[in-house]
Amino acid sequence: MKLVFATHNPNKLKEIQQLVPSFIELVSLDMIGCTTDIPETATTLEGNARIKADFITNTYQIPCFADDTGLIVNSLNGDPGVYSARYAGPENDANANMDKLMANLSDQKDRSAYFNTIIALNLNGKTHIFDGSIHGEIIEIKKGNNGFGYDPIFKPNGYSETFAQLPLSIKNKISHRALAFKKLITYLNSIHVK
Numbered sequence: 001m002k003l004v005f006a007t008h009n010p011n012k013l014k015e016i017q018q019l020v021p022s023f024i025e026l027v028s029l030d031m032i033g034c035t036t037d038i039p040e041t042a043t044t045l046e047g048n049a050r051i052k053a054d055f056i057t058n059t060y061q062i063p064c065f066a067d068d069t070g071l072i073v074n075s076l077n078g079d080p081g082v083y084s085a086r087y088a089g090p091e092n093d094a095n096a097n098m099d100k101l102m103a104n105l106s107d108q109k110d111r112s113a114y115f116n117t118i119i120a121l122n123l124n125g126k127t128h129i130f131d132g133s134i135h136g137e138i139i140e141i142k143k144g145n146n147g148f149g150y151d152p153i154f155k156p157n158g159y160s161e162t163f164a165q166l167p168l169s170i171k172n173k174i175s176h177r178a179l180a181f182k183k184l185i186t187y188l189n190s191i192h193v194k
Helices: 010-017 045-060 094-104 168-174 176-193
Strands: 002-005 025-028 064-073 112-123 126-138 154-156
Touching (some): 002 010, 010 176, 045 064, 064 176
Parallel strands (some): 002 025
């Protein structure tokens, strides 16, 4: 089964390709020739995931899933949330986003936060929603070179290292995206068996 992952992000594609079962041919937006930057105009993660999946399904008539992820910081009233990728501006600059977040947290004692990923799958005329979350805290200094986004400043609960310090093999077991994706894979496996 050919399935489009609605992303231009090679890091996301690489993460997910390691989890995909063999009966799925996972392709990116670039691989289907989609160069459109699909606007994420919804006010919720689910809304943005649906917008992206619907655009690809309607334009290319291929089964598709899209995700949207937010970092929710409790002491900042849930910011950056749905605006995580563009927190410091429309450039999607990860370092600028981290710097702004750390500056906004500088006088906060509560540094607890969680990542939330929502996946919208369009398949056989229906939309299915899957989600995953992981709780942790925002540390004060960037650590590690792996991963992307806020990974160098997010330390998941139960670990002494940030997402950017953990090996991909561990991150792929515990991350918000991995947890949401496992639910997606379980669903795909269940319909493949039928």
